Amino acid sequence: MLMKIVIIPAGLWDSYLSMLLVAENLAPAELKKLKNKQRKAQKKAEQESAQAREAQVKRDQHNKSRQQGDAEADAPQLDELIPDKLARIEDPLEQAIIFLQPLQTLARDRVETHLMAFEVYYRKRKVLLMLQSIKRAHQVDAQHPKLHSCLIRFLRVVKDNQHNYDNAVSEVITTETKTLLSTKDAKTLNKEFLDSHKDSLKAALEVAIVMYQLDNKAQKDALSLVQDIANNKYTDVDIEVCTEIFKNMRNGSLGSCAQSQIDSFVAKCRQRFPHAKAFKSAQEIKAQQEAQTNHVMEQEIN
Numbered sequence: 001m002l003m004k005i006v007i008i009p010a011g012l013w014d015s016y017l018s019m020l021l022v023a024e025n026l027a028p029a030e031l032k033k034l035k036n037k038q039r040k041a042q043k044k045a046e047q048e049s050a051q052a053r054e055a056q057v058k059r060d061q062h063n064k065s066r067q068q069g070d071a072e073a074d075a076p077q078l079d080e081l082i083p084d085k086l087a088r089i090e091d092p093l094e095q096a097i098i099f100l101q102p103l104q105t106l107a108r109d110r111v112e113t114h115l116m117a118f119e120v121y122y123r124k125r126k127v128l129l130m131l132q133s134i135k136r137a138h139q140v141d142a143q144h145p146k147l148h149s150c151l152i153r154f155l156r157v158v159k160d161n162q163h164n165y166d167n168a169v170s171e172v173i174t175t176e177t178k179t180l181l182s183t184k185d186a187k188t189l190n191k192e193f194l195d196s197h198k199d200s201l202k203a204a205l206e207v208a209i210v211m212y213q214l215d216n217k218a219q220k221d222a223l224s225l226v227q228d229i230a231n232n233k234y235t236d237v238d239i240e241v242c243t244e245i246f247k248n249m250r251n252g253s254l255g256s257c258a259q260s261q262i263d264s265f266v267a268k269c270r271q272r273f274p275h276a277k278a279f280k281s282a283q284e285i286k287a288q289q290e291a292q293t294n295h296v297m298e299q300e301i302n
Contacts, residue, residue: 096120111141118150130154131176138180145206148193152186152210186214201234202241209253219255227265242269243278
């Protein structure tokens, strides 16, 4: 005679024993109901156990795939990092745009991001993207001096190329510039900006650069705006803006400056910032470094 072996899950032992204890006192119909209830409970427990095992398998697979993803992210890139190749890329403006795009998302509240974007699109002559960059910069800092010079350059590009734009582009430019500019005359805009920022050397520098770009005969007036830093006319004189003026005097942005003009400005800067390396000659910097080295050696000996 074969015996039927019933396997009772561990979690159902208490219920099963209770059923055995009361089975003798139950009517057949009630006993049948109790057995049905017990079978349902057993089936539910088995389903829950299966679901728990399935969930654990999914968690293990997820953790494994995430670990593999982290390992792949840490792996070296396939492209070899060759310094000479990186320094001499064939498409610098396209690479600049790739660098710029995440900044436009992550640093959109910094005016420098949009000024940088303008410089890239200005070189690519993308007039609508230039306009977009100007609008975004205007929303962040409408009075930024470099934004002023960007606006002037934008107007000059539009003026020189307006016959090449279709009607839709021309209409967009006309509509948008009305909200940004009081006039389309560059010289008038330049004068208005200077009048409203009389105490700013940074503004004076941008105005001077624009002044020379619009009329190279105005070089003397342009230089006079930025060379006088000793009479407290400006409230924002610092090493950064003075270095910028020095650089523009040397690179031709303010016209061809005589060496005596450059030396005169440097002398004023050295008087105001005696420890700034930007206004020292190479010989002076070398002598200072040697003096510092000798001082350190003397300290070590003593």
